[in-house]
Amino acid sequence: MPVTREGFEPLIVAFCCNWCSYAGADLAGTSRQPYPSNVRVIRVPCSGRVNPSFIIRAFQRGADGVLVAGCHPGDCHYHSGNYHARRRFTILKQLLEYLGIEPERFQVRWISGSEGAKFSAVMNELTENVRKLGQNRKLRDAR
């Protein structure tokens, strides 16, 4: 957990699909659109590859916010992966909120390979929202 002089710095883990959102993140880089260094990306082939277990595990190990980013509906490189992801994470998100986890902490977004600015904006927004919430203690391991 990076804590700087300014106080609490959240850790954001982003699962990005290789074809759209990871390319969007790269484009944010090539077009120099800054976002906080709190964000760390894990590259997956498709949002449909993201297992809810990975998300819970990230929260357990200290992530304060988790993002799953994939291609826009209809644009999935694998045709249907993001549609399955949309169903899975729709109910997972409702469940987490029902259990009392703040909705801002777990986000799903569609970011295309041409949306570098959007990637950057989403990361800024997510980091700020989570920063306001403070540290994730609810799903975090005690040790």
Add this chain to the structure above:
Amino acid sequence: MSTASEKLRASAAEALACGRVSLVLGWRKKDFWWQSPVAFVEAAAEAEQLSFDPFSVYNPVKYLLEATECHEKVGVFVKGCDSRGINRLLQDKRLEREQVLIFGLPCSGKADPAKIRAVFPAQKIREVAQEGEELLVRLTDGQERVAAADFLLEKCLTCRHPNPVVFDELLWEPVPVRAGVDVSRFARVNSVAQKEILERYTYWARQFDRCIRCFACRNTCPACNCRSCIFDQAEPRWLGKASDLADTMNYQIIRAFHVAGRCFECGECERICPAGIPLQEMNRRLIMDIDKYFGPYEAGLDAGDSPPLGTYRGEDPAGFDES
């Protein structure tokens, strides 16, 4: 002895005697008045032990997984809830329809021993039997009749399918659905959902804190029928071994997620939980969301349909910010 039990015995004895099946799953009476565990009957002569009483609540369906490995065809008695478990196994390809002979038992609900104990002194109760709409409570010093409806298990109060949805033979006439179940089905979920977010967390943290990770909820659940459960695997270690609240939440979230769209609301997980965790409130929350986002769906009614988490529609709404 009630005619219901007699009908069970006769059906089982007949099926075993003529060789239609080599094993029948039902219930038998055990040492205490509130115990009616699952019985395994392999010969017509043993059918006498079968009993169908206010406590024949256990779902015998999960035993079919092992039973069908060493028996070509197994007879099984099922209540409405149990029968949906059969469809669960059929849909999950864990069972073939020809492997089972299903005796359907329309069921107007099973009794909650705790509710009986709350009214009658536990030491005095010797037997509780169903007589029509009433429970006959035999005490050490006499007997009393009470309305069975007042002593129903929580899960039976919200039962939408008291009659078996799949069977070969129905042992008696179907029973009506209890009035008001549709309202009460999600009442508890809604009351939790209405709490403030921190209150919700505190509520669930208090519940999960009691979890001893005995996995009884998983073991009893016919939807949890994997050959090897991820929670038992070592590499990757999906679930930590520490009895830590975060690990418990991990377990409970993923367990609920794995039965999402597949849970058919038998409520055995919650009834059997030694820590009294209201697991149905999680399962039903998922059912609510599935109904809301993907269209109404009830699992276990039709083994031929497609569970909502294996399919999709292009125009599905998202339960998150899609902007």
Add this chain to the structure above:
Amino acid sequence: MKVTTDKINSNLVKEVEEISGQKVSACFQCGKCTGGCPVVGSMDIFPHRVLRLAQLGLVEELLHSRTLWICASCQTCDSRCPRDVDIPKVIEALRLLLLRRKGGNRLHPASLSARVLANAPQQGLVSAFRKYAK
């Protein structure tokens, strides 16, 4: 008539859209509405132009138009519109805008005497209170 940034950005267009539930921006000016309108001969601003003016924020100009009171809401235009714009609803919204502006178009509960309140049929009161209210 003059198009200015102020007019284009004015809230009047939004108001018309909100009241009518129609998106005036959907119109691509094919003119099929005007071509089929049975009362177009008496209109000073033709139906397709009503939408064009609304797109450009020229709502004030529309409010003074005779067209608002000529349109018979026969829905011929609506049934043929390839962009699914219900023009009679847009025109009705413009009429409502005028009526609201004039004021005095509905009952205010406070203005009624206790005797009236006690004796008037409730349904009548409710509808009178709500007349043209937002």
Add this chain to the structure above:
Amino acid sequence: MKRTGVFICWCGSNIAATVDIELAVAAAKNMPGVVFADQNKYMCSEIGQEIIKEAIRSHRLERVVVASCSPRMHENTFRKTVAAAGLNPYFLEIANVREQCSWVHKDKETATAKAIALIRTAVAKALRNEALFASELPIERRALVIGGGIAGIQAALDIADSGFVVDLVEKEPSIGGRMAQLDKTFPTLDCSACILTPKMVEVAQSEKITLFTYAEIEKVEGYVGNFTVTVRNRARSVDMSKCTGCGDCMLKCPVKVDSEFDLGLVKRRAIYTPFPQAVPNKPAIDREHCRWFTENKCRVCEKICPAGAIDYSQEDELMTVKYGAIVAATGFDPKKLGNYGEYAYGKHPDVLTSLEFERLLNASGPTAGKILRPSNGRPPKNVAFIQCVGSRDKAKGNPYCAKVCCMYTAKHAILLCEKVPGARPFVFYIDVRTPGKDYEEFYNRAYEEYGATYIKGNVSKVFPDGDKLLVRSVDALSGALVELEVEMVVLANSVDARAGAKELAQKLSITTNAFNFFNEAHPKLRPVETHTAGIFLAGTCQGPKDIPETVAQASAAAMKVTALLGKDSLLSTPTVAEVDEKLCTGDMSCLVVCPYGAISEKILEERRGRETVRRKVAEVNMVLCQGCGACTVACRPGAINLKGFTNEQIMAEVEAICL
């Protein structure tokens, strides 16, 4: 633990200006498994790559992590580098410290911390990397083209020209398609038949092309390089080997049916070729209308045929052929106008669709090329052309633009003026769209040279008025109401996907959009490929297009086919799903979500005690699997895993990234 080397790239100052490289190298040296860490100004340079190769040798490295630009940039470069040093290329991992770190962060301290975390994550993953190998597949060197219009013809000719064998399957008794129905083509006014017919003949004469007309696709199985296709050859009732194409039968047949080719403007016989230039120029019997098949009498054609080619006993034949690649070129249907009562189509004979008007223009059409009113056989003077009929209409038609109507209407206006002296074309339009070489100029000629009147206004209603037609509209530009009395109305009806396109898409396992046009794999960069490898698209089955675009796409598809068939073998992607049979329950949740049909059931026999028990498990076809991983999440026990992105690897990344 695998001996891992970490190589950190400066990328000149691109990375080094924001990330403290020394600090990162020092940190990397302390990471679990790392036995060597180094840095270079440009890791991707010859020198940089040599450093990696040398270190692999001298430090006996088993895994390599390069911290540099995005893996989308240089992953392949470095995979080749480690392969050159004798390691499996998939032992490499990239930490993206440029695009996703140094370029988006300014503060050196936090950027360095993040870079170290990213390197740690890549190391954690690399330690769990396994050797992956692409498998090789044989290729069936034969192509199938579905649809014998200009797209299919062009694709077949180009594939044949490259030396491969092609089967061309056409549903109708002749190839030629929609283009054969046209008179002249914009913007050059070439005669359609003059440029199409030679190509049709070329198809018939090509040694490499086998033509199957009156045939349809029944079933498609298999995968790229190895499709197995069942084709239904419909009973033609004419022995093709005996028929000489003399046409006597067609003259004597007593049954008259609306000609599909002439859109019902004239009749054809029950034994017929669709049009005089048909290829093959041998008739087929339409059994639905033939008197022998419907009433059991007649047999006139059999009596008249000098070659004895009539064979009423023929039956549909199914043939099963293996193909390496498939081109879908099934074309379009003109939109049916049932929703558009306001245009009086079907109520007045002088209201025509544009394709019907095209037949009137055509020299071999019902009027031998004269524009005559169907009602009275006299030439019209004033003709209204209505654009966007059923196009750009989200209320009751297609929301999309049909793309070709603006241009062919300009052509119709010009041809009207040429054929009927003194005639006046009126074109009712919403917008005129003429992108394309020489297109705008062609449109300009229509109103400048030929005097076509363009009116911006969609026609609201066409009123039959005696023997005339009253057209009501508005000129949206002037605001003037328009009421014209015309003798003919031509409706530019929209382009629909071919009826049956959806069913064919299902057979081919390709996707369609909401309007049943076949989906390309990528709208910009893979416009002729589909999501199913080995299946390509040509022409209007993918979406409305004109002839030049169709031909270009057909040649492109042919090129894709020949590139595929020209390979020695196919390499499959190595990052595919894999089943752990011990864990597999066999409930096939994975199969349900697989978009490629790559998963099937397999019966496993295993020993349990003294018995052999059989149980069902999932099996992955490594060729069909594209590695999306949707199955891995559907699988509750985690029995199906994705190579290269395994559960173990991703969990390790999560652990490392959160440290």
